[in-house]
Amino acid sequence: MMKKVLCYWKLFVVVGMLLSRTIEADEPLVGTAERPLRIALLSGSGEYESAVTLPVWKKKLEAEYHVSCDLLQAEQEIRIDGLERLKDADLAVLFTRRIKMPVEELGPLKAYVASKKPIIGLRTASHGFQSxxxxxxxxxxxxxxxxxxxxxxxxxxxxxxxxxxxxxxxxIRERPWKSEYSMYRTAPLAEDCVPLLMASSPAADREHPAAWVRESEGRRVLYATLGGRTDFDSPEFQTLLINGVSWSTRIPLETLKKP
Structure with a gap:
């Protein structure tokens, strides 16, 4: 009797695995024409004109890649509505500055963080929400x-x-390039961060990381202290960003890019 039960159990497991794979096979790959990558763009950095740059970047992404962007624009750095839409995002890009929302209203953002989905932070995202x-x-x-x-x-x-x-x-560049914006104090980073770019300034007594990546608990994160309006005019910054989208979501650029 016990042998029969074990046999039935093994059969049940095998059938379940086959059904699961069949269902997965029927689902379109993320980052393709059938299922565009969904990116939530959180904009709220008035000092660095995110309300100007992110809509332009959104248009570029959607024109050149299998991407669908949901732009959430803050109101005068006071609040940002629509955070509940983060639950549908595959990637969140944060470019906010000291948004003054009560912590109890940040539940959707914290839920996204807890989901371990990828995140890209630009410039003031390091202090994006005051609470x-x-x-x-x-x-x-x-x-x-x-x-x-x-x-x-x-x-x-x-x-x-x-x-x-x-x-x-x-x-890759042989020589450094300039950003017109002030240098952030960012060091020391967490031990599991990998610095990519370094920043220096006549006003500073040392160099500080200007961009880094982090892999923690299954999530990939890219952060850059760059992000001002003229930074977006830089081909290097644009390349860094789209590479970051690909790397953080684990979707090859060849898959994301439209024909």
């Missing part, structure tokens, strides 16, 4: 401690040891 400042250390792996004097440009250079990282593919 959720721990996001910087806990999720991004950063250590934002304000910035050096305004008016001093930042010099950006690649870290030689990181030049083979997929996020830097096509970003």
């Amino acid at each position: 959720y400042l721990e996001f910087d250390k806990e999720v991004l792996g950063g250590n934002y401690q304000n910035h050096y004097g305004k008016g001093e440009p930042t010099t950006i250079k690649l870290i030689p040891e990181a030049k083979e990282h997929p996020v830097l593919k096509g970003v």
Whole structure:
């Protein structure tokens, strides 16, 4: 009798696995024409004009890649409606600055963080929500401690040891380049962060990481201190961003890119 039960149980398991694979096979791949990658863009950094740059980037992404973007625009850095739509996103891109929402209204954002889905943070995302400042250390792996004097440009250079990282593919430059925006104090990073770019400034006494990636508990994160309006005009920054979308979601660019 026991042998029959075991046989039936094994048969049940095998059939279940086959059905599961059949269902999965019927589902279109994410990042294709049949199932575009869903990206939530959280915009709310008035100082760096995210309301100007993110809509332009959204248009570019949707024109060139199998991507569907949901742009959530904050109201005067006071609140950002529609956070509940994060539950449908495959990737969240945060470019907000000290949004003054009560912590109890950030439930959808914290639920997204808990889901371990990928995240990209730009510039002020390290202090994107005033009631959720721990996001910087806990999720991004950063250590934002304000910035050096305004008016001093930042010099950006690649870290030689990181030049083979997929996020830097096509970003390789022999010489550093300039960002007109002030340099952030970001060091030291969490131990599991991998710095990609370093920043220096005449106003600073040392270099600080300007971009890094992090893999933690199955989630991939990219953060860059870049993100001002003129940064978006830089081919290097644009390449870094789309590489970051591909790397963080584990979808090859060849799959994402439209014919």
